[in-house]
Amino acid sequence: MKGLGILACLLCGFVLQRVHSQVKVEVNLDVKHKLGDVETFERRKFVNFHGTIEQNNWNTDNKIDDLIGDLLGDRDVYVGRNTGTIKWALNNNVTEDPARPGFADPASIATHGLNNRNSYAAKTWAHTYEYLDYQILCNQIFPFYPDGKTTNKGWAFSQTDTEAEPFGTASGEFLGRYIQEYYGTGGTTGQKKPSFVEITNEPLWDLVTVADEPHDLTKIFNFHSTVAKEVHKYNPDMQVGGYCAAFPDFDMDNFQRWRDRDQHFIDVAGADMDFYTIHLYDFPCIGGKAKYRKGSNIEATMDMMEQYSYMALGHVKPLMISEYNAQTHDYNKQAWSAYRDWLKMKSTISMMMQFMERANNINYAMPFFMLKSEWQYNESVGPTSVHGARMLRRENEPTSYTGDFVYTEAIKIFDLLKDVNGTRVDSKSNNMDVLCDAYVEGNKAYVLVNNLDFIGHTLNLEISGIDATPTNIETRHLHLQGGVGGIPKLDIEQVNDLSNGVTLTAEGTYLFIYTYDEDITIDKLSEEKKYYADTYLQEIYSNNPITFNINGVDKGTYGEAMLRVGVGRDHGKTLKPTITINGKTISVPTNFRGGPQTDRDNFFGVLEIPVALADLDTDNEVVVTFPDYGGYISTVTMQVYNFSHDFRPEDVSIGKRNEYKSLSIFPNPVKDEFTVSVENSANKYDLRMYNMAGNRVFEFIDLRGEQTFNVGGLQKGVYMVTLTGNEIKRVGRLVVI
Incomplete structure (x- = not known):
């Protein structure tokens, strides 16, 4: 009868210790985790920031010797995104074609393009780091969008819209020729061509959301199609995408926002896009409220884009997240502070780890940190006019905008992630609020753990798949010290043993680096594949069963599965439906990623529900029933993990x-x-x-x-x-x- 008396005491202890409940993180170092065709940590996709390789302020007023080598070279950080150079060239250099009103003069583009290539050729200090230049070229909306606004040279793009000249042809031709003429192949030939082109930056914000007279959405999306075709005409291998949604609030107005904008964009222009771009920001401080996307909201947003892409086009188009972290509204127009940096940093790490889970469906995920952003500073206003998303600040901020440039707290993100590389291996957390990922390179294992939760947890790390004992364990803990108004800290320690567990602080992140005497052998495999239901966006009625079919599932002998149900509902409605798979009722957890979204207008997130592999067939019927009326089931998808061995019995x-x-x-x-x-x-x-x-x-x-x-x-x-x-x-x- 062992356990009868002891259990009551343990339960009391559990109640008292909930602030630091224990979370199990299991890592199998000998099991490769293959996600589609991705098997490794692709640093260029995730370890990067919003900068350019050739900007002159790498070399001016810096406290850090050899800034570009220190930030990019030593930390292996990629750049970036360029949203200003092309606008400046269009406004100030390029003239109109005298023979074709409304078109840029090809000779003018070629002349200024040669000057640009020669200018880069002289910047030999940048050539060393070209391997870290993974650029997104992006236009600002005006004067690129043809609505009559003129350049500083006094001309505007053609607004003609005919079969022979579809709306946007002149803009697209300029962009295609610009890429041809302004870039080389690296070194003395000129900066290498960008890897991606976003047609415009957040076009609907200017053209619809804040416009006095909103532009027609269909015309805007047809413009995107036309520009993409023109760019491909001049640069057949270039990846072109859009529409670059500023605030993709798909669930707004009972999903009417999605229907009017994002679904409509995919219907009109999706076939001509190589990828879709969105920007994702937390609002941790807006009028005293905290409106987070990190957690289940991001999952629901990306699942919706993936599933509709699959349904409309027959395949999932990659996502480009060219801006993300946090907008710090309540700290706007204030001087720099370490705490404001932390608000952006904590969102960056959490979102990054969620994006890493979709590495096969993401082209690029770029946190919105720029290098210096001196254009934002207004001398007549003083230190309260500085930009809030910078990698560098003046040494004497916040007191004054004086002194040489030093790093902001954001550098600690890249210090945390320094050296991480290798083959992705199997990892799993038993708490949805604790994200984990793991990689093996040679004799080192890297285990990354992030806490979405607003309370701390004790980590119980179970490392298997290797018989040897590590010769060293390095821990890097990124966390906030001092509560609200505190400063971000990165604690780095060398330890011999973690058997007593470690405390992962609220919204903190740990990196554990295990070093062994010999290389780690990876001889098992977990292959992850995602399947999409045949329908989506179904309205919820009381006790009304809604059926989704997920067909063509490839199920192996060993493995596990996760049913994902996207839900948009008013607060107060239940988030625990009854679900059957092939007639069998499955248990629905009450926990989901991140917080309950209390300060958002309503809940929009994904319920992630473990499913036994034995309960799945090739073709599957999923029936979801809510007991109360209201809202929508936005998506239904299934993640299936097929194992080569029975290393984690289901x-x-x-x-x-x-x-x-x-x-x-x-x-x-x-x-x-x-x-x-x-x-x-x-x-x-x-x-x-x-x-x-x-x-x-x-x-x-x-x-x-x-x-x-x-x-x-x-x-x-x-x-x-x-x-x-x-x-x-x-x-x-x-x-x-």
Whole structure:
């Protein structure tokens, strides 16, 4: 009867320690995690910022010696995005074609393009770091969009819209010729061509949202199609995309915003886009409220774009997140502060890790940090006029805008991520609010863990897939010190052992670097693939079953799956539907990524629901029923992980004697007591039990044979039970009634 008296004490302890509940992070170093065709950490996609390789302020007024080498070279950081040079060239240099009114003069483009290439050729200090130049070229909306606004040279692009000259032809020709003439292949030939072209930056903000007379959306989207075709005519291999949504609030007005804008864009221009661009910002301080996207909201936003792309075009177009982190409204028009940097930094890391989970469907994810942004500073206003998203600040800020340039706190993001590289390996957290990712390169393993939660957690790291003991463990902990108004800290330590656990602070991030004597062998495989339902955006009615079909699922012998249900609902509506898959009711957790979005106008997020691989067929019927009326199911998708080996047995049905030759757990459901029986009493095992929020409610170690446990002190609901030992590894659900 072991555990009857001890359990009550442990439960009391659990209640008192909820602020630092324990989270299990399991890493299998010998299991490659293949995501589509992506197998490695692609630093250029994620470790970057909003800058350019050739800007002159790399070399002026800097406290840091060899700034470009220190920031880019030593930390292996990529740049960037250029949204200003092309506008300046169009406004101030390029003249109108005398033979074709409304078109840029090709000779003028060529002349100024040669000057630009020669200017870059002379910047030999930049050539060394060209391998880190992974550029997005982007226009500002005016005067590129043809609505009559003139350049500083006194001419405007043609507004003709005919079959022979579709609306936007002149703008697109200019952009195509600009790329041809202004770029070379690197070094003395001129800066290498950009990797991507965004047609315009946030066009609907100027043309629709704040316009006195909103422009026609269909015409704007046809403009994007025309420009993309013109750019491809002059640069066939160039990747071109749009429309660069500033605030993709798909759920606004009961998803009418999505229908009018983003769905409409895909219907009109999607076939001509190589990728779709969106900008994603948290609002952690807006009128005293905190409106976060990180967590389930970002998941719902990206799932919706993916699923509709699949439904409309037959495949998923890649996403470009060319700006993201946080807008700090309540700190605008204030001088620089370390705390404002932190508000942007914490969102950057959380969002970055969510983007990394979709590495196969993302071209680029670029946090909105610029190098100096001196154009923002107004001497007559003083230090309160500085830009809030900078990598560098004046040494004497916030007191005065004087002194040489030094790093802002944002540099700690890149110090945290320095050296991370390698093959992606299997990792899993038992708490949706704790994100994890892991990579192996040679004899080193990198484990990255981020906390979306607003409370701390104790991490229980379980590293398997290698027999050796690490010779060293380096920990890097990025966190806020001092609460609101505090400063970001990056604590770096060398330790020998983590068996006692570590505390991951609220919204903090840990990087663990394990070093071994020999290279780590990766000889197992987890292949992840995502499947999309045949319908989406279904209105919710009370007790009305909504059916989604997910067909063509490739299911292996071993593995696991995750059903993803996007939901947009008013606050107060339930977020726990009844769901069946192929007629079988599955358990729906109450936890989801991030906070409950209380300060947002409504909830828009993804419910992520574990599914046993055994419950899936090639073709699957998913039925979702909510008990109350209101809102929409935005998407239904399924992530399937096929394993080459049974390295993490999937959830098993608990409740019958002798279900396994050596192991039985019964009864299920349970009211008072359940029993664990292991046939071979020589096999020791540990038992742990977790609620669906991922919090451990009790554990017992070094057990043998048959044991009985009392659950009378637990709340009714679904719990996860794990049994681990030398010859035992089982995970299952136990229902307490």
